[in-house]
Amino acid sequence: MKVKKKAVALVGIGVILLTASILIISPKNPPIEEIETARILLSEATRQRAKEFAPQEFSMAKEGYEKAMALWGEENEKFILFRRFDSLKTSASESAKYSRQAIESAKKRVNSSKVGLGIRIEALKKKGEEFNMYFANFPMSSSDRNELVRCRLLMNEMERAYHAEDYIGCKLKLEQAENITDRLYLKYMNQLEEYFANYQDWSEMIKQAMDHSRKNGSVFLVVDKMARSCLLYKGADLKGEYPVELGPNWIGDKMQQGDRRTPEGRYKVVKKLSNGSTTFYKALLLDYPNEQDKQRFRENVRTGRIDPDAGIGSLIEIHGGGGRGVDWTNGCVALKNSDMDIVYRSCSIGTPVIIVGSILALDQLNRKEDEKHQ
Amino acid sequence: MKIKFFSFLMAAGFAALMFSGCSKMPQAEIDSAKAAIDSAKFAGANVYLPEALMELEDSLEAVMVNLESQSSKFIKNYGEVKEQLEKVTVFAHEVQDRTLAVKEEMKAETQAIIAEVNTVIAENTNLVLQAPKGKEGTSALQAIKSEIATIETHVIDAVSLYDNDDIMGAHTKALAAKDKAMSINEELKTVIAKYKGATRK
Numbered sequence: 001m002k003v004k005k006k007a008v009a010l011v012g013i014g015v016i017l018l019t020a021s022i023l024i025i026s027p028k029n030p031p032i033e034e035i036e037t038a039r040i041l042l043s044e045a046t047r048q049r050a051k052e053f054a055p056q057e058f059s060m061a062k063e064g065y066e067k068a069m070a071l072w073g074e075e076n077e078k079f080i081l082f083r084r085f086d087s088l089k090t091s092a093s094e095s096a097k098y099s100r101q102a103i104e105s106a107k108k109r110v111n112s113s114k115v116g117l118g119i120r121i122e123a124l125k126k127k128g129e130e131f132n133m134y135f136a137n138f139p140m141s142s143s144d145r146n147e148l149v150r151c152r153l154l155m156n157e158m159e160r161a162y163h164a165e166d167y168i169g170c171k172l173k174l175e176q177a178e179n180i181t182d183r184l185y186l187k188y189m190n191q192l193e194e195y196f197a198n199y200q201d202w203s204e205m206i207k208q209a210m211d212h213s214r215k216n217g218s219v220f221l222v223v224d225k226m227a228r229s230c231l232l233y234k235g236a237d238l239k240g241e242y243p244v245e246l247g248p249n250w251i252g253d254k255m256q257q258g259d260r261r262t263p264e265g266r267y268k269v270v271k272k273l274s275n276g277s278t279t280f281y282k283a284l285l286l287d288y289p290n291e292q293d294k295q296r297f298r299e300n301v302r303t304g305r306i307d308p309d310a311g312i313g314s315l316i317e318i319h320g321g322g323g324r325g326v327d328w329t330n331g332c333v334a335l336k337n338s339d340m341d342i343v344y345r346s347c348s349i350g351t352p353v354i355i356v357g358s359i360l361a362l363d364q365l366n367r368k369e370d371e372k373h374q
Numbered sequence: 375m376k377i378k379f380f381s382f383l384m385a386a387g388f389a390a391l392m393f394s395g396c397s398k399m400p401q402a403e404i405d406s407a408k409a410a411i412d413s414a415k416f417a418g419a420n421v422y423l424p425e426a427l428m429e430l431e432d433s434l435e436a437v438m439v440n441l442e443s444q445s446s447k448f449i450k451n452y453g454e455v456k457e458q459l460e461k462v463t464v465f466a467h468e469v470q471d472r473t474l475a476v477k478e479e480m481k482a483e484t485q486a487i488i489a490e491v492n493t494v495i496a497e498n499t500n501l502v503l504q505a506p507k508g509k510e511g512t513s514a515l516q517a518i519k520s521e522i523a524t525i526e527t528h529v530i531d532a533v534s535l536y537d538n539d540d541i542m543g544a545h546t547k548a549l550a551a552k553d554k555a556m557s558i559n560e561e562l563k564t565v566i567a568k569y570k571g572a573t574r575k
Contacts, residue, residue: 029446030442030443030446032439032443035439035442036439039435039436039439042435043428043432043435046428047428069438069439069442072442072446073442073445075446076442076445076446080448083446140517142516142517142520145517145520145521146520146521146523146524149520149521149524149525149554150524150528152554153524153525153528153547153550153551153554154550156549156550156553156554157546157547157550160546160549160550161546323568324565324568325564325565325568326565
């Protein structure tokens with residue numbers, strides 16, 4: 001009996017001591033504070049888009065946190081006295097460190113993306129406006145025109161992505177739009193620069209006409225193809241400026257009949273037509289082809305640039321019926337009827353008509369566009 | 375007396391040991407919460423309600439920390455964790471429902487925009503027929519026709535994205551096509567009005 005009592009007492013004391021040791025000896029507590037900090041920082045890094053903008057640091061932060069949680073689970077499986085949380089604490093602290101770095105990097109990169117993309121978008125829009133200024137009426141192949149439309153559609157999508165703060169998506173569209181714009185701009189600017197190699201000749205023709213006009217007090221006309229203007233001068237005084245429409249293939253000098261180009265050079269009015277003798281309200285017939293035109297045409301036939309059966313063309317006029325908003329003539333210069341009344345009245349047989357690519361040099365055109373933007 | 379006292383102590387000791395393992399891990403609730411979040415993601419929450427999804431995932435992470443914290447204790451009590459997990463599951467279902475609603479709204483809007491663009495394209499094609507012909511603008515009209523064709527291609531791309539469930543992508547493309555189609559529409563109407571004005575004189 002006494003032995004039984006002693007055994008029960010010993011077992012009871014043993015259980016109590018064991019329980020007490022578990023409660024009192026208290027193994028190290030898990031680093032809850034460090035884990036909670038790591039969790040909050042990782043969440044913040046996600047909100048700051050660190051996954052997109054600081055992927056390396058974010059990945060290390062996430063790995064560290066997942067490792068910490070996995071270690072915690074493993075330690076919790078063990079008997080309470082054998083748990084160790086040192087590695088868990090280290091992983092949590094590492095995760096927090098990388099999250100902080102990721103947050104800082106992401107904030108900087110998001111901001112610099114926003115600013116950088118904003119600048120590039122403005123530059124692209126400006127280039128687009130310049131393109132329109134120079135080339136809106138340029139004869140262009142249909143594939144280039146399609147590319148231009150595609151570029152505008154891309155720019156629309158690009159701006160929507162920018163405003164939605166989808167900077168990665170915006171950048172993709174921007175780069176595609178930039179590639180198209182740069183390619184087309186370069187192609188047509190080269191053509192334009194080649195065209196403006198004639199600027200000195202145009203300038204000289206206008207100067208001579210001006211000198212002649214000063215001497216004999218007569219008027220003369222200048223047709224500025226780039227500006228789509230017909231200018232009425234007396235000496236150096238500009239008496240009037242009237243918008244015009246040309247042939248759709250207006251760049252460059254007329255080569256042959258049917259090329260729908262407005263010729264360039266020194267001409268004069270040889271006939272005045274009105275009152276039903278023209279289908280275009282009123283007309284001033286020019287002396288195209290002049291001697292220079294004929295010489296150039298013969299040279300082009302000789303060198304094979306144009307077909308020997310081609311005609312040089314004729315019946316180039318300044319006439320009414322314009323104001324249609326497109327280049328539509330076969331090479332003539334079309335004015336609105338009301339403007340044609342003034343020009344018709346001011347001119348007589350023999351009035352000089354100088355048709356040039358531009359009265360301004362290419363760099364002057366650039367400056368004019370810059371001034372418009374300021 | 376002494377036997378009773380020692381028996382009591384032994385029972386108390388055993389009871390303490392028992393308590394240390396008596397609260398069960400709420401595994402079913404954990405699995406339920408995770409499955410609900412996966413459903414929300416599958417519905418497209420990351421695309422249509424990214425903020426809500428972030429909040430949802432944060433909530434689960436916070437609960438998991440609480441869970442492990444309880445698991446670390448000698449006397450565990452998963453009661454509060456269970457409740458939190460149930461709340462996360464309910465929240466996940468709400469996010470899923472809201473995502474599907476937002477997606478349906480966007481689908482309807484995209485379809486409407488595509489239909490509108492197609493109407494404007496048809497109108498533009500008709501306006502091209504009315505625009506100045508012959509030498510009076512043939513080249514310009516050719517250019518406009520090819521622009522219309524490019525927009526049609528863009529609409530086809532938008533429809534393809536829609537069919538592949540990229541509703542956001544389809545929506546953006548459709549809006550871009552609409553803007554361009556409308557600007558051509560305006561351009562054509564202006565040219566036709568000018569042409570009619572010029573030919574009346």
